Amino acid sequence: MNQTLLNYILQIADNSLILGSRISEWCGHGPVLEQDIALTNIALDLIGQARSLFQYAAEVEGQGRTEDDLAYLRIAREYRNVLLVEQPNGHFGTTIARQFLFDAYHYPFYKALMNSKDETLAAIAEKSLKEVTYHLRFSSEWMIRLGDGTDESHEKVQNALYDLWPYTSELFVPSETDNSALEMGIGVDLSEVKNFWNEKVDEILKIATLEKPQDGWMQSGGKQGKHSEHLGFILAEMQYLQRTYPGQEW
Amino acid sequence: MVISKEDIYKILETIPDPEIPVISILDLGIVRDINIENDQVEVIITPTYSGCPAMDMIEVNIKAGLQDAGYDQVKVTTVISPAWTTDWLSESGRQKLKEYGIAPPVKGAHDKNLLFSAERVVECPLCESKDTHMVSQFGSTPCKSLYKCNSCLEPFDYFKCH
Ligand SMILES: [Zn+2]
Numbered sequence: 347m348n349q350t351l352l353n354y355i356l357q358i359a360d361n362s363l364i365l366g367s368r369i370s371e372w373c374g375h376g377p378v379l380e381q382d383i384a385l386t387n388i389a390l391d392l393i394g395q396a397r398s399l400f401q402y403a404a405e406v407e408g409q410g411r412t413e414d415d416l417a418y419l420r421i422a423r424e425y426r427n428v429l430l431v432e433q434p435n436g437h438f439g440t441t442i443a444r445q446f447l448f449d450a451y452h453y454p455f456y457k458a459l460m461n462s463k464d465e466t467l468a469a470i471a472e473k474s475l476k477e478v479t480y481h482l483r484f485s486s487e488w489m490i491r492l493g494d495g496t497d498e499s500h501e502k503v504q505n506a507l508y509d510l511w512p513y514t515s516e517l518f519v520p521s522e523t524d525n526s527a528l529e530m531g532i533g534v535d536l537s538e539v540k541n542f543w544n545e546k547v548d549e550i551l552k553i554a555t556l557e558k559p560q561d562g563w564m565q566s567g568g569k570q571g572k573h574s575e576h577l578g579f580i581l582a583e584m585q586y587l588q589r590t591y592p593g594q595e596w
Numbered sequence: 597m598v599i600s601k602e603d604i605y606k607i608l609e610t611i612p613d614p615e616i617p618v619i620s621i622l623d624l625g626i627v628r629d630i631n632i633e634n635d636q637v638e639v640i641i642t643p644t645y646s647g648c649p650a651m652d653m654i655e656v657n658i659k660a661g662l663q664d665a666g667y668d669q670v671k672v673t674t675v676i677s678p679a680w681t682t683d684w685l686s687e688s689g690r691q692k693l694k695e696y697g698i699a700p701p702v703k704g705a706h707d708k709n710l711l712f713s714a715e716r717v718v719e720c721p722l723c724e725s726k727d728t729h730m731v732s733q734f735g736s737t738p739c740k741s742l743y744k745c746n747s748c749l750e751p752f753d754y755f756k757c758h
Pocket residue numbers: 720721722723724725745746747748749750
């Protein structure tokens with residue numbers, strides 16, 4: 347078994363799973379029907395991507411674990427998602443800011459992953475990129491609408507940016523897995539992803555009349571399995587059924 | 597019995613898309629190939645969207661449809677590459693969508709790869725006016741956006757480019 351490949355797939359899958367799970371909390375609670383539907387659609391895309399990745403991870407691992415085992419039956423320390431995606435939804439502006447900061451990473455990430463030497467990863471990236479293109483457009487437009495909106499919406503989304511900013515640098519700090527995957531030709535060069543991200547964030551924040559926060563103390567640890575207190579609550583809800591009634595199937 | 601691909605395609609033509617039942621799964625362009633080996637029929641399909649909840653149902657329906665027609669050994673294989681695109685929608689599929697009230701995807705509109713490109717012109721499927729606007733890029737299913745016609749004022753679904 348290729349341990350680097352497996353770890354790399356899980357790292358990508360966990361980001362999609364946890365963010366998808368977070369956004370799905372909005373289902374039925376969106377500010378208006380269209381945005382409720384939009385967020386639910388994005389959640390569905392992300393969980394769909396996670397599913398393809400977990401299926402592949404299960405195959406690579408070859409130990410008999412299924413996609414469901416990987417999604418539902420690991421403990422918090424085994425999840426490799428970045429801290430940004432597990433942060434709480436807050437208000438609509440917080441959710442949009444978190445989404446935008448992640449989409450601006452997710453889009454160039456998948457674009458680069460299409461060149462992976464691993465054919466399955468490249469194929470999943472090609473498929474996912476189409477979906478993430480819509481996500482980035484959606485979150486960019488909402489950043490502009492909220493930032494360049496009323497005084498109140500501007501202030502709220504600006505504060506959300508300040509709050510989330512310390513979680514952004516972790517996206518671009520390579521983990522051991524990132525480095526090994528890059529060396530093997532299956533992974534993505536995060537410094538290139540960061541260039542796109544910086545340009546996109548500058549471009550959108552400028553139109554949105556928002557201030558780009560200063561880099562200060564940055565949080566990290568998610569890629570090493572050291573999570574914020576929020577992940578446990580997400581997992582408790584997500585895993586409840588499988589833990590209580592082991593082996594349940596859809 | 598010798599099984600022919602044509603016979604299998606004829607049966608697949610009668611299997612509707614679960615979410616937009618006016619078009620068949622062939623119209624949708626998700627059937628990529630059929631392999632026949634002795635009595636075994638393998639249908640190769642590709643998902644429209646990663647999280648499309650209809651894919652499992654489509655698989656069940658393909659198996660059921662072929663079994664009803666007497667083909668017992670049916671296997672459905674899902675491949676994700678090359679990625680499905682709305683360019684694979686058949687001409688008859690596009691026509692059926694329009695008649696059903698869903699604007700078909702604008703052809704060759706590769707706006708999907710360009711963020712913030714100029715808005716495409718989507719024709720109202722009801723009155724054919726080109727004066728329409730997007731209400732939300734996400735609609736009732738993952739494959740649709742929500743539009744409104746400025747001429748007849750009716751809202752309608754647009755099968756978005758992918
Ligand atoms: Zn009209």
